[in-house]
Amino acid sequence: MIRQEKNLQIVIIISTFGGLLFGYDTGVINGALGAMSAPDQLNLNSFQQGLVVAILQLGATIGALGIGQVTDIYGRKKTIMILSILFFIASLCCVLSPNVNFMLAGRFALGIAVGGVSVTVPTYLAEISPTKKRGKVVTRNEFMIVSGQLLAFVFNAIIAISMGDSGHVWRYMLSLAVIPAIVLGLGMIKMPESPRWLISKGKIEEGANVLSKIRTSQEAKEEIEILKKAITEEANIKKMTIKDLKLAWVRRLLMIGIGMAFINQFTGVNSIMFYGTEILKTSGFTTNAAFLGNVANGVIAVIAMITSIMMMDRFGRRPMILTGLAGISVVLIGIGIISNTMQDSDMLPYFILGLTVLYLAFFQGLIGPVNWLIISEIFPLRLRGLSMGIVVMILWLSSFVVALLFPILLEYIGMSNTFFTFALLSILSFVFVYCFVPETRGHSLEELEYFFMYKYGK
Template identity: 30%
Template structure:
């Protein structure tokens, strides 16, 4: 499992770097190609449009050819996409290249968390899967460090091209990784699943116990609807609503807007370019620290509880930030308060829903339609991200920067209410426990926060 965790980390780091590097590089790209705000939105959001397509495409690949094979394909596209971006002669080519690179970004977020969740033991699944989130934060930090320290040394082309190296490392490493035991049980038989589990579990007793659970679930799915048609079944709907709703609020709460446009926003209200990039680096560091803490504690605290505890802080931070922008604060105490509210928002958002958003998509869906469902989940994440990134600057133009912050504060209020009423706790439950709860109608939150792994009511 150690190597699997490293693979997840590198893939998450690639996603974080390839999306985060645009924050600093966009200032240089804008100078190179003389972009207006619409052109900046196109360059920034092209990777997200590709990610939506990539998320859907890898769902079919991961079901047809397996999770491990799909990760190989995704990393190959990462390498090719980064090279195309770095060599783009004009803005049109750059946008097309970032669209292609987005296929790998979206594909990685569909297949890697699912692959790790199917390898990990139930008691550590949250820790292992959220390593993907931690690595996203590390990738964003590295992107911002390079954007700040190397802006006068490297061109934006070099900044983009360095992502080829870690992608190549993952590609080679995948030849030594085990396949998914759950996918193997469904497609190659229980004997193949058992041989994989013997490689990654500490003893025969753990293997036998897990095989019994897998066999029970695979036998219960015989003759039932599978794939995309299976997602329309009433018993699957609560998981679909919970996972896709949290996915939407993960991206539409404002964090991606901060990652992509914080230097642009701060520069536009009077901060110097160096100060704006330094603030963006601070945001990236807070993101990395909070997702790391979330990774450590998500299995102890719980998915649902973590969101509910942190969401009010996100709301208050955005309200405060909106006030600061509305009164034109940019120097002295006002300037410091702008930075403080930015960092506080990142602390609460990254430490709460950002930790859980990717995890729920990897663990909530039943095995017969898991590949397609995780595709839909990843596409929802990226579609929401595209919505935010493609409209952020226009929204600021329409309702001012302060009004934009208040708008996103409202979105965070809605996310709190959604989780309170529709998302149950899944910490400590195996993937098979979650599927049983769905089939038996026990998949719902309760006042006592009873875990779905409990006995039927």
């Protein structure tokens, strides 16, 4: 059993480098954007800055929606390997970009890879892990995402402070992304294919061989029978299509899922995760101090994520997310007031840093992971394919809008009004969750389905 557990841990570590890449590539732009925008570099205006950041989210929309067929045809393992190659090539394109158009193409390709791993890696982890450990194993990928963002912030600070005199400092920041891409690609060569995918393709013996390496012999035999039965049952389930949106309870669930996707983006988290360094510089920090301050944002995001994972099964989903939304609403109002009333104070940047850290503690500890959990829990199996596809698309497009507009808002309406806008959206989000989002903890998917069918009708 010790050997099988060790094999499983190796699989988890290697495959979650996809999450690490996800985090690094979304976080590294936080520090690279300022140097990249200089007149002697890519000479970006505020719209181009937003586009360079946001186009990754647009690519991720396509990657997340299109990866399903690829992974069903070629398998989870090969798909992750293909995505690692795309990460490597796209990262090099960004590093070597001679102009903004080349950079946009590279970032768009990175987005496709990010969207691909955002779907494929959790699927692979869920299918490779034992049922009793599935929740903890899959959330390891979320932990790796925020860890990748923290690594990006740390390396950005180190490179900026030690090599800040170089105009090409942003290229050095972006270049480090090729390392985890190589680790992921080479590491997956030795990793097994998903036993569930193998068995679904009729490759029972190969699936059994994989399970024998990561389960005891008895567990492997039992799981094979369970998988065969589950795959047969799923094949007989009538999946819902767009036509089924005429059902009131289906529309209701989809409305909740889309609302949660909006909450995940329009409450402002990615303004800090993508533009934290620029926010701190705008508030008055020197460039080096802003890089160091942004590391604190990354550290608190990781700590809050760990705390959230520990609390997730102890408290209800609604109390956690409502508390988080109330907290960030107050913090965002505080940022708006302080940035407006303390413009000439030397303490302004320290207050802004303290508030962004507090914001991330609320969001990553009480909103982000719980939000994703609610989205995954409210949809019954026959509705999941349709609804998750729509919700993921809305989520990435919302992220695109926020990433694109934030530097423009910062330039034209100022920091204070920008964060007041996020505060208003957070308050509206609180009202939405309070009025419409059910408590999912302790309820099966079938119970939730019956509840919505009974309450809102067919």
